[in-house]
Amino acid sequence: MALPFSHxxxxxxxxxxxxxxxxxxxxxxxxxxxxxxxxxxxxVISGGGHLSGHVPISGSKNSALAVLAGALCCSxxxxxxxxxxxxxxxxxxxxxxxxxxxxxQERGGGELAVDSTALSSAEPAADEVRKIRAGFFVLGPxxxxxxxxxxxxxxGCSIGARPVDLxxxxxxxxxxxxxxxxxxxxxKAANGRGLTGGRFHLDYPSVGASETLMMAASMAEGVSVLxxxxxxxxxxxxxRFLVACGAQIKGVGTRTLVIDGRRSLHGAQFTVIPDRxxxxxxxxxxxxxxxxxxxxxxxxxxxxxxxxxxxxxxCRISQKGDGILEVSAATATAGGDLRxxxxxxxxxxxxxTDLQPQFMALLTTCGGPSIVEESVFENxxxxxxxxxxxGARIEVHGRSAFVKGRTTQRNVxxxxxxxxxADLRGGAALVLAGxxxxxxTEVVGVHHIDRGYENFEAKLLNLGADISREVIC
Ligand SMILES: CC(=O)N[C@H]1[C@@H](OP(=O)(O)OP(=O)(O)OC[C@H]2O[C@@H](n3ccc(=O)[nH]c3=O)[C@H](O)[C@@H]2O)O[C@H](CO)[C@@H](O)[C@@H]1O
Ligand SMILES: C=C(OP(=O)(O)O)C(=O)O
Numbered sequence: 001m002a003l004p005f006s007h008x009x010x011x012x013x014x015x016x017x018x019x020x021x022x023x024x025x026x027x028x029x030x031x032x033x034x035x036x037x038x039x040x041x042x043x044v045i046s047g048g049g050h051l052s053g054h055v056p057i058s059g060s061k062n063s064a065l066a067v068l069a070g071a072l073c074c075s076x077x078x079x080x081x082x083x084x085x086x087x088x089x090x091x092x093x094x095x096x097x098x099x100x101x102x103x104x105q106e107r108g109g110g111e112l113a114v115d116s117t118a119l120s121s122a123e124p125a126a127d128e129v130r131k132i133r134a135g136f137f138v139l140g141p142x143x144x145x146x147x148x149x150x151x152x153x154x155x156g157c158s159i160g161a162r163p164v165d166l167x168x169x170x171x172x173x174x175x176x177x178x179x180x181x182x183x184x185x186x187x188k189a190a191n192g193r194g195l196t197g198g199r200f201h202l203d204y205p206s207v208g209a210s211e212t213l214m215m216a217a218s219m220a221e222g223v224s225v226l227x228x229x230x231x232x233x234x235x236x237x238x239x240r241f242l243v244a245c246g247a248q249i250k251g252v253g254t255r256t257l258v259i260d261g262r263r264s265l266h267g268a269q270f271t272v273i274p275d276r277x278x279x280x281x282x283x284x285x286x287x288x289x290x291x292x293x294x295x296x297x298x299x300x301x302x303x304x305x306x307x308x309x310x311x312x313x314x315c316r317i318s319q320k321g322d323g324i325l326e327v328s329a330a331t332a333t334a335g336g337d338l339r340x341x342x343x344x345x346x347x348x349x350x351x352x353t354d355l356q357p358q359f360m361a362l363l364t365t366c367g368g369p370s371i372v373e374e375s376v377f378e379n380x381x382x383x384x385x386x387x388x389x390x391g392a393r394i395e396v397h398g399r400s401a402f403v404k405g406r407t408t409q410r411n412v413x414x415x416x417x418x419x420x421x422a423d424l425r426g427g428a429a430l431v432l433a434g435x436x437x438x439x440x441t442e443v444v445g446v447h448h449i450d451r452g453y454e455n456f457e458a459k460l461l462n463l464g465a466d467i468s469r470e471v472i473c
Contacts, residue, residue, distance in 0.1 A: 044440060045441045048436075055294070060274060063273050076246070078116075082110060082271040094106070099128065139187060144218075167213070168187075171212075197260075219264075229257050245265040278453060283315075286328070290330060294325065358432055372401040414437035
């Protein structure tokens with residue numbers, strides 16, 4: 001069964017100007033405050049300047065969201081999760097956990113305590129699930145623990161059909177009965193109690209399906225074998241979290257997981273990995289402005305292909321200490337320029353689809369042609385027509401974009417314009433392009449960016465970018 005999904009419902013966000021790493025000593029106020037509607041914000045960027053300085057990298061969005069869903073497995077004690085970024089997707093996930101009866105305490109500085117020892121519902125708030133893709137991940141823990149769950153089809157970026165067939169076929173292999181009624185997926189354990197171990201091969205290494213099935217199998221009765229599992233670092237991070245909570249998982253980080261289920265997992269303290277996509281975005285910010293920027297904390301081995309591709313265009317990347325990277329494209333202005341390249345998005349360890357739009361923005365400023373092939377999502381090119389408004393020369397044929405690069409010998413290929421973000425990474429790409437463009441660029445649809453970047457413009461401002469957030473009248 002393939003259940004199509006192709007909508008994205010934007011979520012309200014709040015901003016707090018202080019990066020969370022600076023807020024570590026702040027009093028225990030909610031780190032994820034509710035706030036006003038930020039759909040009517042725009043980012044105004046005056047381009048052409050250089051950046052310099054250091055970027056503090058936040059905890060990984062995709063890891064934090066999966067781990068928060070995983071906290072639902074812990075009937076035997078509360079969990080403390082550190083490094084949760086202050087982004088609207090995290091706020092939606094907190095609302096989902098609360099709607100199930102979990103107690104969530106926001107301790108400030110990116111630390112959340114989640115006590116799900118007593119759940120009161122197997123049906124998370126549908127309006128919150130419809131905001132984020134990761135809302136669907138709670139299906140695994142809920143059906144494994146409570147024997148049933150009813151979860152709305154999820155939201156997230158509108159970048160393709162994004163079906164959930166692998167999740168559902170996988171849960172069926174673990175003894176669940178699945179039905180779709182009134183826009184919700186109803187899943188019940190066939191034995192009326194909980195799931196049972198089984199074998200399942202993922203036809204495609206889906207990140208979310210791998211995570212959902214890993215959580216479900218960790219609490220199923222008996223041994224499960226999952227093959228062709230996604231190898232993204234966030235999947236391994238979730239596995240490490242579950243192991244810290246008492247799960248028995250062999251093969252973490254590989255394509256095959258052997259999981260010996262435990263009826264109950266206990267609490268743990270856990271820190272999520274740094275966000276490799278945020279890191280890559282700021283690396284591109286340095287490259288597109290022909291600047292030199294350092295970043296930390298990072299896990300360099302998670303960035304191998306990103307470092308390779310940036311090196312191939314002509315950036316210099318060096319490790320400056322434990323978990324600190326420096327990206328320099330400053331020499332490109334002094335002589336020669338960055339080059340174009342061929343890029344194809346693939347499951348990890350291939351090039352991440354979540355950096356495709358940002359790299360495409362960079363390639364429009366390079367002194368040669370590039371080809372960008374999107375193999376993961378079938379409709380992730382919304383940023384192209386907006387980049388074209390900035391003067392980019394890109395042609396799309398199917399899932400491939402042919403980027404012509406800049407026309408003049410000057411280091412300015414783009415010029416400012418009004419553009420609209422249609423999704424999270426496409427939005428980030430437009431901001432990056434705006435920083436390289438001559439004149440002023442206005443980006444609307446900023447709520448998409450706020451889904452996944454903590455203090456995006458504050459971090460850019462710290463590097464010397466000329467960027468401000470304004471209310472659209
Ligand atoms: C919250 C989160 O972690 N989001 C990430 C996760 O999304 P997500 O987990 O949704 O991405 P998947 O890996 O599942 O999707 C990859 C491909 O598999 C297809 N598919 C997926 C599931 C399924 O049941 N059937 C199916 O056909 C999708 O339509 C897509 O074409 O991984 C993506 C790929 O790295 C990233 O872009 C997202 O940032
Ligand atoms: C596609 C993304 O996120 P999501 O899966 O949450 O929509 C992303 O982070 O780029």
